[in-house]
Amino acid sequence: MITGTKQEDAAASFEPLRPKLMRVAYRMLGSVHDAEDVVQEAFLRWMNTDRGEIREPEAFLRRTVTRLCLDQLKSARHQRETYVGPWLPDPIVEEQEVEDVTLPLMLALERLSPLERAVFLLHDVFGVAFDEVAVTIQRDPAACRQLAARARDHVREARPRFQMEQQRGLELAEAFFKASRGGDMQSLGAMLAADVSLHADGGGKRPAIPYPILGFDAVMKLFERVAALFSKTQFVRAGFINGLPGFVTLEADGELQTTALEIEDGKVAAIYVVRNPDKLKHLH
Structure with a gap:
């Protein structure tokens, strides 16, 4: 049973990381609701984890969120195939331009396999080292580099070519x-x-x-x-x-x-x- 104090401790260490985890989950899934569900599931797992044994909470939680997203993408692919009309990701409206993953790039990510998508986002967008990516998706670093290279070939044309003020x-x-x-x-x-x-x-x-x-x-x-x-x-x-x-x-x-x-x-x-x-x- 989780006591109130333990739950408060878990929340205190988790909440500062929630925005970063939401960014990963949303860019993996393209759905705000699904991303929120994944991040909340990661929090529930965090509460039940021996947190004293975790040396890098952010890396641990990012791995947890990514793996949950990979599981979610299996069913999401079927949902996309049966979707009525063109599918677009949930709109995120911000005051300032966010250049890491634009809408055309998110649509290009839909053409990738779940593992390619995960590797590309973690390494090329969020700057995670291939060694950590390998642990996250349970592949060796060489395989991760190959996945990243294939992903880049698919999404190259979706990268912004013209910068505008x-x-x-x-x-x-x-x-x-x-x-x-x-x-x-x-x-x-x-x-x-x-x-x-x-x-x-x-x-x-x-x-x-x-x-x-x-x-x-x-x-x-x-x-x-x-x-x-x-x-x-x-x-x-x-x-x-x-x-x-x-x-x-x-x-x-x-x-x-x-x-x-x-x-x-x-x-x-x-x-x-x-x-x-x-x-x-x-x-x-």
């Missing part, structure tokens, strides 16, 4: 909102790249285009078609959504929505819209 990114996002919601198709068209794409995640819970819209003409036709509905949208806030400039809106149906913009050479190259209410609960 943060304030400029937010300004473009707000201009995009005003043009798209105000029906100013001329201004909107001036912002879009020729090969722009639009990806909308409704998860079968709210109306959304069930496939990516590709190309300038197709994207413009869509915005022209929904202009009247968009006019009822309320702006909530601008911010960086999974590392991309974007905004949160309250839509005509009374539900929240996030829109993230991938910008290349000053033009909007991709638009990522999350409408699935299950993925927006944490924003309320």
Whole structure:
């Protein structure tokens, strides 16, 4: 039986590490709810661990979280295959740009095996040495290096190629909102790249285009078609959504929505819209 004092001691040593563990879990799973469940399970295990024998609590807990995520990814892969329409990770909205794992990179991570994903994130993103990665995933360091190399080959194109000043990114996002919601198709068209794409995640819970819209003409036709509905949208806030400039809106149906913009050479190259209410609960 765990006494109140032991539980308090466990919480005191765990809570400062919770944000770091959430970062690992969320980037592994792409789901805020699932990441919270994994981190909470790690805490329960931490309470039942002989903590006096643990020399490096952060490394121990990171290993625990990673292994729990690997177990979770086995079922998550099936869920992705049966998901209605395009799947996008839960939107994380932040005041400042976070450059380690942007939304396009998270989508690229979906193409990796669970072990490749774990090795890439731990080593290339979080800077964990291969020796520790090897202990975490129970492979030798040489195998971990091979997994990392394969992962890099898959995600290379998803790495940001164009750096943009943060304030400029937010300004473009707000201009995009005003043009798209105000029906100013001329201004909107001036912002879009020729090969722009639009990806909308409704998860079968709210109306959304069930496939990516590709190309300038197709994207413009869509915005022209929904202009009247968009006019009822309320702006909530601008911010960086999974590392991309974007905004949160309250839509005509009374539900929240996030829109993230991938910008290349000053033009909007991709638009990522999350409408699935299950993925927006944490924003309320």
